[in-house]
Amino acid sequence: MTLRAVIYARYSSDLQSASSIEDQIRLCRERAARAGWQIVGSYEDAATSGASLMRPGIQRLQQDARACRFDIVISEALDRLSRNQADIAALYQNLTFAGVAIETLAEGRIDEMHIGLKGTMNALFLKDLAAKTRRGLRGRVEAGKSGGGNAFGYTVLRSLTEDGEIRRGDREINPDEAAILRRIFQSYADGLSPNRIADLLNQEGIPGPRGRAWDKSTIHGNPKRGTGVLNNELYVGRLVWNRQSFVKDPSTGKRQARPNPESEWIITEVPELRIIDQELWDRVKTRQEGRKIEQTDKEAWERRKPRFLLTGLVKCGCCGGGFSTVGKDRFGCSNSRNKGKSICTNRTGITRQELEGRILSILSEQLMDPDLVKIFVAEYIAERNRLAASHVDDRAVKQKELAKVIRDQDVLVNALLAGTPPERIRAKMEQLEARQKQLEQDLAAAPTPTTTRLHPRIAETYHDRIQALIAGLSEPEAEGEAREAIRGLIDKIVVTPVPGLGKRMLPQVELHGSLAAILGLSLAVDQACGQQKTSCEQEVEESVGFLVAGACNHRDQHSLEVFV
Numbered sequence: 001m002t003l004r005a006v007i008y009a010r011y012s013s014d015l016q017s018a019s020s021i022e023d024q025i026r027l028c029r030e031r032a033a034r035a036g037w038q039i040v041g042s043y044e045d046a047a048t049s050g051a052s053l054m055r056p057g058i059q060r061l062q063q064d065a066r067a068c069r070f071d072i073v074i075s076e077a078l079d080r081l082s083r084n085q086a087d088i089a090a091l092y093q094n095l096t097f098a099g100v101a102i103e104t105l106a107e108g109r110i111d112e113m114h115i116g117l118k119g120t121m122n123a124l125f126l127k128d129l130a131a132k133t134r135r136g137l138r139g140r141v142e143a144g145k146s147g148g149g150n151a152f153g154y155t156v157l158r159s160l161t162e163d164g165e166i167r168r169g170d171r172e173i174n175p176d177e178a179a180i181l182r183r184i185f186q187s188y189a190d191g192l193s194p195n196r197i198a199d200l201l202n203q204e205g206i207p208g209p210r211g212r213a214w215d216k217s218t219i220h221g222n223p224k225r226g227t228g229v230l231n232n233e234l235y236v237g238r239l240v241w242n243r244q245s246f247v248k249d250p251s252t253g254k255r256q257a258r259p260n261p262e263s264e265w266i267i268t269e270v271p272e273l274r275i276i277d278q279e280l281w282d283r284v285k286t287r288q289e290g291r292k293i294e295q296t297d298k299e300a301w302e303r304r305k306p307r308f309l310l311t312g313l314v315k316c317g318c319c320g321g322g323f324s325t326v327g328k329d330r331f332g333c334s335n336s337r338n339k340g341k342s343i344c345t346n347r348t349g350i351t352r353q354e355l356e357g358r359i360l361s362i363l364s365e366q367l368m369d370p371d372l373v374k375i376f377v378a379e380y381i382a383e384r385n386r387l388a389a390s391h392v393d394d395r396a397v398k399q400k401e402l403a404k405v406i407r408d409q410d411v412l413v414n415a416l417l418a419g420t421p422p423e424r425i426r427a428k429m430e431q432l433e434a435r436q437k438q439l440e441q442d443l444a445a446a447p448t449p450t451t452t453r454l455h456p457r458i459a460e461t462y463h464d465r466i467q468a469l470i471a472g473l474s475e476p477e478a479e480g481e482a483r484e485a486i487r488g489l490i491d492k493i494v495v496t497p498v499p500g501l502g503k504r505m506l507p508q509v510e511l512h513g514s515l516a517a518i519l520g521l522s523l524a525v526d527q528a529c530g531q532q533k534t535s536c537e538q539e540v541e542e543s544v545g546f547l548v549a550g551a552c553n554h555r556d557q558h559s560l561e562v563f564v
Contacts, residue, residue, distance in 0.1 A: 001408055004070040005037040008061055010045040010080045021046060027105055028074040040070055065098040077106040078114060089115050099438050141241040144270045145169030151234055152209040153177045153275055178275045180206060184219060184229055185276050189283040194219040199340025216338045223288055225259060236281050237274035241266040309356050309483055310493060317496025319344035348497035350507045358509050363489060364466050402439040405432050
């Protein structure tokens with residue numbers, strides 16, 4: 001049987017050009033042609049580091065491997081797949097479990113020895129490269145040049161040296177942006193808040209760093225870490241480098257900043273880059289020091305206040321941003337208050353008590369009335385039937401492939417009986433036996449068609465359980481568990497201002513949730529009766545959602561839309 005092969009190619013933006021992808025694919029195709037393999041696809045990651053598996057191409061490759069869509073992966077070298085020792089070991093284990101082999105042009109067929117030795121070599125390469133890069137950056141910083149990136153207020157200069165090399169790290173003051181910086185510093189020193197400064201800049205259409213809208217955090221930043229416009233010492237002619245280092249979180253692949261001791265900072269005087277005079281800088285620092293106690297008290301209050309039941313779930317219906325605390329017990333749009341009305345005009349607030357009351361009312365009184373139950377049941381059955389049909393199709397494909405694998409094994413057995421040397425067919429027979437075992441396991445684990453049913457007490461069960469959860473919110477021992485259970489029913493809550501009496505705007509609340517969690521409560525009676533949910537039912541619950549729109553007044557006007 002001809003092996004189904006796929007190609008994986010990657011290049012790093014700092015080391016290679018885009019044409020490297022085409023070169024890698026061409027060489028891998030030539031290797032497949034010599035081996036007689038059938039190319040069924042390719043996966044690419046352009047301008048992406050090999051230090052992490054958080055790449056779209058390699059993620060799709062792993063998903064398709066689990067779906068048994070190919071038998072072997074071809075790549076130029078093992079370091080194209082990953083340079084991280086733990087990642088390459090995990091990738092090898094995942095592909096091996098799926099019955100997929102790895103073949104590289106540089107190392108040949110990959111086994112455990114390659115993973116151990118080559119993985120270690122790649123990890124050491126990354127560590128050595130990081131050390132050399134850091135050493136080079138330090139030399140540039142000590143010479144007064146940029147250590148990477150650029151700050152608002154400056155223009156990067158690039159020129160050619162006498163030997164044709166690009167001279168990097170030089171920059172000069174950008175007059176237009178420097179004028180904006182002086183305005184920000186002067187406004188803050190005169191008493192304006194970062195929030196108000198950002199609002200004024202956005203109203204005038206003045207672009208912020210990287211062309212984005214101004215935000216109060218962009219201006220005030222973090223004085224301790226030197227972030228934000230008001231804390232950048234480069235504006236007074238001091239280049240400070242190595243304030244913090246970055247460590248990659250192995251669980252997410254994302255970098256996290258960690259402050260370095262002040263003794264490790266590299267500070268270089270660059271008076272030609274000064275934008276803010278010393279007197280104005282000192283006035284700003286004095287005001288920041290005067291506000292430090294007030295800020296500390298606010299942060300202490302934030303830590304002491306009880307956790308909001310709907311924290312992180314409330315969104316603005318106008319701009320899509322989050323709702324945050326705008327008073328001790330009141331919430332409003334973060335973008336409107338941090339970036340100004342030019343970014344979002346939603347100034348309508350809502351108290352915690354009112355919002356919680358509306359949401360709990362929708363959950364307990366509106367979701368499972370008879371009309372809504374009919375919609376739930378119809379959508380549930382339709383989606384379940386669709387997924388069941390797809391499982392049947394997949395099962396038929398695997399059964400057909402299993403029959404072919406068995407036939408191919410019979411052909412090899414007949415060849416053996418006819419006198420073919422065993423060593424000539426041993427590898428092929430082992431491959432067919434492994435594939436047969438995998439297919440049989442997949443078919444045994446696949447869901448079998450069952451009759452669609454929903455228990456007639458679905459609404460009654462839901463009401464009993466949601467009332468118990470709401471009651472648990474007032475019981476100290478059960479409050480934590482009840483809160484998490486209720487939050488699990490909700491994807492997001494959207495608050496949109498709508499006209500009320502006179503010119504007053506009232507908040508309209510929309511509840512977006514997951515039908516999976518609703519049915520998880522409602523179908524508990526099935527499990528209590530010994531009827532366990534099938535894997536197909538679980539897939540249905542994960543793929544169907546709902547939305548409930550609550551009216552802005554206190555009348556019982558609610559609508560529901562079910563969507564897949």
